[in-house]
Amino acid sequence: METNLCVAGFGGQGVMSLGKFLADATCNSTDKNVTFFPSYGAEQRGGTANCFVVISDEDIGAPLGDVMDDLIVMNGPSLAKFLPTLKKGGRLFINSSIVPDKIDREDVTLIKAPVTELALEMGNSKVLNVIMLGVYVGYTEVIEPAIVWDTIEHKLASKPKLLPLNKKAFEKGLELGRAQR
Amino acid sequence: MEKIYTRTKTIQEDKVSGFCPGCMHSTVIKLIGEVLEELDVVDKAACVLGIGCCGLHMDYIAYDNTTAPHGRACAVATGIKRANPETLVFTYQGDGDFASIGLAESVSAANRGENITVIFINNGIYGMTGGQMAPTTLIGMKATTAPKGRDPKEHGYPMHMCEILNQLKAPYYLERTSCNTPANVNKTKAAIKKAFKNQLEGKGFSMVEIVTGCPTNWGLDALKSLEFIEEKMLPEYPLGVIRDRSKEEV
Amino acid sequence: MARVFMKGTEAVAEAAVRAGCRFFAGYPITPQNEVPEYLARRLPEVGGVFVQGESEVASINMVYGAASAGTRAMTSSSSPGVALKSEGISYCAAARIPMVYANFARGGPGVGSIQPAQQDYLQATKASGNGGFRMPVFAPSTVQEAVDMTYEAFDWADRDRTPVLILADGVVGTMMEPVVLPEMKSDEEIAAIKASKRDWACIGHKLDYAHRAWIQPGQWSTTKMQEVNEEADALYKSWKARSEEYMVEDAEVVLTAYGISGRIAKSAVNVLRAQGIKAGLIRPITVYPFPYDAYDRLDYSKVKGILDVEMSIPALFVEDVAVAVKDRCKIETCLCSGGNIMSRDAVIAAAKKIMEG
Secondary structure: OEEEEEEEEEOOOOHHHHHHHHHHHHHHHOOOEEEEEEOOOOOOOOOEEEEEEEEEOOOOOOOOOOOEEEEEEOOHHHHHHHHHHEEEEEEEEEEOOOOOOOOOOOOOEEEEEOHHHHHHHOOOHHHHHHHHHHHHHHHHOOOOHHHHHHHHHHHOOOOHHHHHHHHHHHHHHHHHHHHOO | OOOOOOOOOOEOOOOOOOOOOOOOHHHHHHHHHHHHHHOOOHHHEEEEEOOOHHHHHHHOEOOEEEEOOOOOHHHHHHHHHHHOOOOEEEEEEEHHHHHHHOHHHHHHHHHHOOOOEEEEEEOOEOOOOOOOEOOOOOEOOOEOOEOOOEOHHHHOOOOOHHHHHOOOOOOOEEEEEEOOOHHHHHHHHHHHHHHHHHHHOOOOOEEEEEEOOOHHHHOOOHHHHHHHHHHHHHHHOOOEEEEEHHHHHO | OOOEEEEHHHHHHHHHHHOOOOEEEEOOOOOOOHHHHHHHHHHHHOOOEEEEOOOHHHHHHHHHHHHHOOOOEEEEEOHHHHHHHHHHHHHHHHHOOOEEEEEEEEOOOOOOOOOEOOOOHHHHHHOOOOOOOOOOEEOOOOHHHHHHHHHHHHHHHHHHOOEEEEEEEHHHHHOEEEEOOOOOOOHHHHHHHHHOOOOOOOOOOOOOHHHOOEEOOOOOOHHHHHHHHHHHHHHHHHOOOOEEEEOOOOOOEEEEOOHHHHHHHHHHHHHHHHOOOOEEEEEEOEEEOOOHHHHHOOOOOOOOEEEEEEOOOOOOOHHHHHHHHOOOOEEEEEEOOOOOOOOHHHHHHHHHHHHHO
16 A cells, blocks of 8 residues: 655645655654655745655655655645646645635545635644645544644644644644545 | 084985975975974874975875875865864975965865964975966966966966965964075974964964975076075065964963 | 654764764755755764865865874765765775765756756766776665665775765655664774774874875875785775665566666566566665676576666666676666656556567
């Protein structure tokens, strides 16, 4: 069993952290093989950002596969760029606040979450990635939600003030994800 | 009878120097050896040789030495010193090595204030390769690669390394000396001793620039080359202490 | 031992620290900046020295100096930066100075691209500097391998007084994977390693011409020059190549690849096998020395062809493969370049084409 995930969006949307939290949690709590591969460019700010996570029971070949099982899209341009890589029957997670939900593919499952708006409602636009991570874990159950939260908690250890908000964001995402199963 | 002079033990007796008659490398190397013995630091000395005539003595000095790639002596010295701070590390470089191909390494080591010593031999010409133009070649001076003489319009002006390094904050001690007279030889020895002492006291970057001759490639005999130093080189490269932070500390 | 999730560059840096590396000099270049950044923080914690060199050239020469003082020393870079280091690497090889360096290779030639590639194969294995020397070259395909190879490289370097190269690439450098880190060498062990080099280290000796340290990257005597090269050549010939041979016993199509392409080719073998195609893999673990013997062990009565898989155009690794195969079967290539990562689907399609004849 192998899952190839691509996370894509604007720089600043926490795309890399989303992928890293998931991959790190997998490493810490399972015997599975896991890779995290960030796209990297010459620019330090702005532009698009994307990363790839592979979780597998077998040895992993490329940390960036030819075909994606799951795709998380945080902005419009990323949808156009990465939708063709999503396999038939693949799962598409969109930030429905800013990504149009008219998808020109019938053969994929669409999971929607208005994470930009939700984050703003929670008072911090930066937690949109944690909400989306919750949506993804809640929907796919790829790993235990509690393990993912432990990883986030560990990574944010130096900023304890941010923990309650992130916890709320993650749980909101889980709820949204589970609701669409 | 009182013995007033003993040959330095740092130079191996049965080896032959590869230097031309009238070359001052041998003088400077002798001075370095004497200073090492007088400071009783031969057993902690490591010399980083440049490429060119400045490396010709590697076979007859009796203390530790290594050869850096052309121009990289200050980087190699940085590595040795940082890895083993107890070692007295000094580079021995010519003008092509220190001021041309190694300019980045030289200026950067000085700018970091590396606790090393540079002995910089400035004779205004490439010796080993046969008389090509150096960054320190005088205006009008002929070289095999400047057959009509150095022309500022084409080749720029002679580089003054002491003055260039004096623009940096970190260097501790910069002095220019020569070996064209007995008095200047003594001053050179004193400068080398001071530069080594600075390092032993952890003061940082010291450089002694020594204006010397190259009779062979200047096309002069040994005596005439001394006159050339006095009349042509020293007006361009005035001798003296350019920077001495110890004076500022008092 | 617990596994930790680490980026390739940082894992290599930590492995070096654990192996007793106490000097690093480097210069920024993508995609390996985390190596100097990590070591700028980490080395001072263990009493080591980090220097940001003014250039790649200066950095390798600082390493040449530090290693000449007997300290375990390292530098790292990526393709164009490694080219600049070639002078210093050659000096280390000539003077028999042990040191380790890593190349997280990117696209080329020229400034190329900052994306991962395997375009430095010939430079790494045949001519990392002037003068015709050799050195061990490890080719990690996973972060774990990069860690283990870095740790071992310091021992190999010291044992044989040679530079050792970790030939990685931008994928292995920037990806994160679980790794089990090797044991941290104690300060006593590190001091003992340094002390073992005291005789030849250029750090000062009692006044005695015969026993001074004389680091010689060159020779005045032509006779001595030949002797030195003959001695080095005997050393090079003593080195044993390593490879991974995977499902080759009954293979009808054999994929061959190193580094990042090696693991992608291996996953292609699994897919092909699942489809009933008898595929196998030869993956050199050292690319110098090259595991020519692995190709001799193939059953050429069964093998229809060999597929060379590499992220380089033109194909470079294939030159060693061709020497190894000695015309016993055909060799096809599956290539990509410019920063694109090898596509497993493309590898599978190319392997199937060989099977179709």
